[in-house]
Amino acid sequence: MSGQTSTLISNIGELMTQDSEHRVLQDAAVVIEGERISWIGHASEAPSADERVDAGGRAVLPGWVDSHTHLIFAGDRTAEFEARMAGQSYSAGGIAVTTGATRAASDEELTRLAAGRVDEAVSQGTTYLESKTGYGLDLENEARSARIAAATVDEVTYLGAHLVPAGVDPEEYTDLVCGPMLDAVRPYVRWADVFCERGAFTEGQSRRVLSACREAGLGLRVHGNQLGEGPGVQLAVEFGAASVDHVNYLCEADIQALAGSWSGWDASTGSGSRGTVATCLPACDLSTRQPLAPGRVLLDAGVQIALASNCNPGTSYTSSMAFCVTTAVLQMHLSVHEAVRAASYGGALALGRESGNDVDGERAVGSIAVGHRADLHMLRAPSATHLAYRPGIPLTFAVWRAGVRAL
Numbered sequence: 001m002s003g004q005t006s007t008l009i010s011n012i013g014e015l016m017t018q019d020s021e022h023r024v025l026q027d028a029a030v031v032i033e034g035e036r037i038s039w040i041g042h043a044s045e046a047p048s049a050d051e052r053v054d055a056g057g058r059a060v061l062p063g064w065v066d067s068h069t070h071l072i073f074a075g076d077r078t079a080e081f082e083a084r085m086a087g088q089s090y091s092a093g094g095i096a097v098t099t100g101a102t103r104a105a106s107d108e109e110l111t112r113l114a115a116g117r118v119d120e121a122v123s124q125g126t127t128y129l130e131s132k133t134g135y136g137l138d139l140e141n142e143a144r145s146a147r148i149a150a151a152t153v154d155e156v157t158y159l160g161a162h163l164v165p166a167g168v169d170p171e172e173y174t175d176l177v178c179g180p181m182l183d184a185v186r187p188y189v190r191w192a193d194v195f196c197e198r199g200a201f202t203e204g205q206s207r208r209v210l211s212a213c214r215e216a217g218l219g220l221r222v223h224g225n226q227l228g229e230g231p232g233v234q235l236a237v238e239f240g241a242a243s244v245d246h247v248n249y250l251c252e253a254d255i256q257a258l259a260g261s262w263s264g265w266d267a268s269t270g271s272g273s274r275g276t277v278a279t280c281l282p283a284c285d286l287s288t289r290q291p292l293a294p295g296r297v298l299l300d301a302g303v304q305i306a307l308a309s310n311c312n313p314g315t316s317y318t319s320s321m322a323f324c325v326t327t328a329v330l331q332m333h334l335s336v337h338e339a340v341r342a343a344s345y346g347g348a349l350a351l352g353r354e355s356g357n358d359v360d361g362e363r364a365v366g367s368i369a370v371g372h373r374a375d376l377h378m379l380r381a382p383s384a385t386h387l388a389y390r391p392g393i394p395l396t397f398a399v400w401r402a403g404v405r406a407l
């Protein structure tokens with residue numbers, strides 16, 4: 001033992017590891033040492049530890065990895081939601097409403113709102129979170145959003161290319177996104193994203209954004225094919241983006257491009273050359289009344305998928321990953337194991353955090369294995385199946401985030 005406090009969680013009814021061996025252990029135990037997992041196996045073989053937690057036969061899963069959120073915002077869009085439920089279709093125009101409210105909020109207010117959303121997510125089993133900027137849409141407010149996000153979440157994505165502000169020339173705005181605004185956010189962000197969609201950024205503008213951000217050393221992702229077929233998926237694959245998110249409207253060539261991007265990947269061991277993860281956002285699909293992303297088809301084609309909440313005030317005001325998993329099982333025809341995997345390991349893959357280095361502490365998230373970050377989610381249920389079997393029931397019983405009990 002390392003001298004750090006160790007905790008043995010024993011009497012686990014079902015331990016769904018989502019590790020490279022895809023193990024699901026019955027009557028299992030886990031030992032946490034500091035921020036890392038130091039042992040997993042059958043309860044009867046568990047080593048002793050400083051502290052002991054009796055799981056009482058409950059299930060333990062990896063904490064959710066939410067790889068797509070927009071948490072840095074102020075304001076409310078209830079009226080837009082009500083209009084949509086009354087039959088209006090979603091258009092990206094509401095982004096401007098949130099941008100106005102976000103610009104008007106103080107740093108303290110934005111930080112408080114974002115931290116509250118993180119707390120809400122963690123209390124539901126999320127242990128690793130990404131957030132985008134994208135409700136600032138000028139240099140000062142995008143930089144401020146990036147700074148606040150960097151202090152609040154695990155991974156920050158620059159989404160200056162979310163919407164062209166009213167009255168601004170689209171090409172001039174794209175110049176700003178690719179130049180001074182990128183320089184201003186660069187110290188705070190690891191990723192860049194572009195909303196490549198009719199009404200947002202064209203293929204040409206999206207290419208410029210992706211090229212400039214790649215040149216600046218950022219990893220890439222794309223909002224693509226949300227409101228109709230378009231070039232988003234193909235662009236994401238061409239640029240080697242870590243993920244393309246939404247993917248509601250896909251043609252056969254899009255599915256083949258995504259599948260082809262994973263041809264050098266060994267899914268059974270989680271090694272090889274990585275492709276572009278297709279991130280499905282079922283809560284958003286339901287709230288905007290778009291067809292659900294074809295998660296089953298993508299998996300069957302050999303595409304690695306993630307499930308994420310897309311928590312934002314316009315299209316998906318929820319951070320409930322359990323809701324996404326439930327929907328993926330009931331409506332997208334994923335098995336429970338596949339859905340939990342997409343919401344944990346899949347999110348980690350989309351963020352490039354699925355593998356790590358046990359020596360220098362760059363720890364893997366999204367799966368339960370020795371050396372990985374101790375991010376655990378204990379359910380108030382004997383198996384993960386209850387997430388789909390008991391829809392809407394709050395099943396989170398306990399959460400450990402980097403080895404620290406968070407609930």
Ligand code: NIG
Binds near residue numbers: 195
């Ligand atoms: O991921 N599609 C673009 N961005 C967000 C929605 C933003 C909004 O309407 O406020 C999304 O759904």
